[in-house]
Amino acid sequence: MDKKFDLNHLNVKAFARESLSLLGQQSITHFARLAELAVNLEEASPNDSSKPSQISWSIQGEWVPVAGGDAQIWLHLKAELELPMQCQRCMGGVNVSVAANQSFRFVPDEATAESEDDESEEDLLVLTPDLNVWELIEDELIMSAPIVPKHPICPNLVPMSAVDHAFEVALDARPNPFAALAKLKKKPNESPR
Numbered sequence: 001m002d003k004k005f006d007l008n009h010l011n012v013k014a015f016a017r018e019s020l021s022l023l024g025q026q027s028i029t030h031f032a033r034l035a036e037l038a039v040n041l042e043e044a045s046p047n048d049s050s051k052p053s054q055i056s057w058s059i060q061g062e063w064v065p066v067a068g069g070d071a072q073i074w075l076h077l078k079a080e081l082e083l084p085m086q087c088q089r090c091m092g093g094v095n096v097s098v099a100a101n102q103s104f105r106f107v108p109d110e111a112t113a114e115s116e117d118d119e120s121e122e123d124l125l126v127l128t129p130d131l132n133v134w135e136l137i138e139d140e141l142i143m144s145a146p147i148v149p150k151h152p153i154c155p156n157l158v159p160m161s162a163v164d165h166a167f168e169v170a171l172d173a174r175p176n177p178f179a180a181l182a183k184l185k186k187k188p189n190e191s192p193r
């Protein structure tokens with residue numbers, strides 16, 4: 001990897017101007033916040049539970065000349081991994097494919113970012129000579145991970161214990177407090193009969 005381009009301190013403008021690209025693999029252990037989403041269940045990866053997940057990533061700089069104005073500076077980012085998570089239906093381990101694919105356009109300052117944000121499809125970031133690309137990759141993967149991970153089809157047919165089931169039934173049977181309140185509020189308006 002070119003020493004000029006340290007991914008902890010990427011000079012975005014220089015990277016884009018030369019239309020450079022980089023790609024590689026990085027262990028999930030490098031990303032503390034992302035690693036927190038992963039569960040360490042044996043079922044998650046029975047074949048190689050000792051091997052941490054690997055993230056495949058790539059970044060591509062792009063310099064788009066604009067007639068009569070400043071060139072646009074772009075960074076395209078892709079990253080993916082198999083994330084071991086806990087299925088929220090059967091509570092077993094499930095390997096979830098998480099993929100991020102995002103383009104960023106860099107603007108000179110925060111004010112420009114705010115004023116152009118509404119009409120832009122892409123993500124706007126403030127230009128920096130010191131971009132932490134690892135953080136960007138981590139943020140994008142966290143946002144791409146499912147909030148409620150599930151197997152497409154659960155391998156085990158014991159979704160919850162009897163206690164959990166009873167609790168859910170009790171929850172369902174509870175009257176909706178807002179519905180009750182609405183009834184109370186309605187009373188004075190009802191015509192007396």
Ligand SMILES: [Zn+2]
Nearest residue numbers: 087090151154
């Ligand atoms: Zn499941």
